[in-house]
Amino acid sequence: MRPNQLVPISIADLEHNAYSTLALNALDYYRSGANDMQTLKDNQEAFSRLRLRPRILRDVSKVSTETTLLGHTVSSPICIAPTAMQRLANDEGEKATARAAAKAKKCMILSSWSTTSAEDTIEAGKAVPVDTTSTGLPLYWFQLYVYKDRAVTEQLIRRVETAGYKALVITVDTPFLGRRLADVRNVFKLPGHMTMANFETKDSKVTMATILDKKNEGERAAREAAGHTSGVKIVRQESSLAAYVVSQIDPTLNWDDIAWVRSITKLPVVVKGVLTAEDAKLAADIGVEGILVSNHGGRQLDGVLATIDALPEVLDAVKGRNVEVYMDGGVRKGTDVLKALALGAKAVFLGRPILWGLAHNGEEGVTLALDLIQKELELAMALAGCCKLSDITRDHVQHGTFPRSRL
Ligand SMILES: Cc1cc2nc3c(=O)[nH]c(=O)nc-3n(C[C@H](O)[C@H](O)[C@H](O)COP(=O)(O)O)c2cc1C
């Protein structure tokens, strides 16, 4: 361990350590939110505006967090959100995360923009022997960005169906990339030896580096055509990711496309990026199996509600409908998980905490991150008088610090 690093006993410690482990390019990409990062900050702060209402004298000697997600039993409602390019944190990247998910029997969503292919990632998870002393199995879902080229999208769906992913999570909050200022300043790009592994063909390796090089070539040609000499400082810098999103991702995406995806696959569909009652109703009307309340970790539209604050209106809007509701954003502690479950979320997903674990030491670090927050949840449940997830109710949480009787 480096001199200023901590022996990690919380997600906050893992984050602290990652700041001195990761290269600036990767650290900034992982930690940033869009623009002023108001929503990024609020995602965590909103949890601390909620207060817990524990019950006592309930025999909490045994606590179970087992649950089901779209019909599959997993050990816990704590899951892994899709984060792109995990090999920036550790060379084993997505494989390390998949193995840690397998050991913990938790659900992992793989990003479309992983630096390990969908097949190699799930194979790494499947190679981990299953712990038969408890029920449940690891579960892998695939996050889908819908490409302009629908043939590319469909081909990817077929691949992940064959590989064994059990749901498609369509991200709907990224018609364009949010403006993350640090990435713009760093002119973020993926190192040349890493690829967007799901989009590699024999003839062309899609790397951020090649995309950026092409773009800079274009800019140089434009400057020269305008009478400037080459070597002039680039005035309009851009992150290569933003350019990649513009070139590949379909900003015309709409509800008909969600219906189209549903029509070409038997896999259940989860819509990721819902923040309002209006859209939750539309998602339920179209028949999706899951809604992930998410603001993309504060990386897209800055100034939107913290997800824990948006969760209640989404839940109210689809009450009684056949759709599971999950949330992500700012979940860092067991008590955060308990608050989200008390409000009614079926599960929570962790984004950056997994990356901090990966940066700490690959698979072991992800296992540690998952274990720390899992143990915190179990303790919080016991201290709140809950032995199983169905014991957790909306009465276990309230807004603000006034006793409920005086609100
Ligand atoms: C570095 C990074 C990369 C991400 N990549 C993706 C992605 O490829 N697809 C996606 O749907 N969401 C992506 N997200 C958003 C996460 O899935 C998730 O919504 C968010 O990280 C949750 O917030 P948290 O980081 O506070 O836990 C990314 C987030 C981060 C921090």
Ligand SMILES: CC(C)CC(=O)C(=O)O
């Ligand atoms: C490649 C990016 C669009 C992945 C992403 O969703 C993110 O960086 O937030």
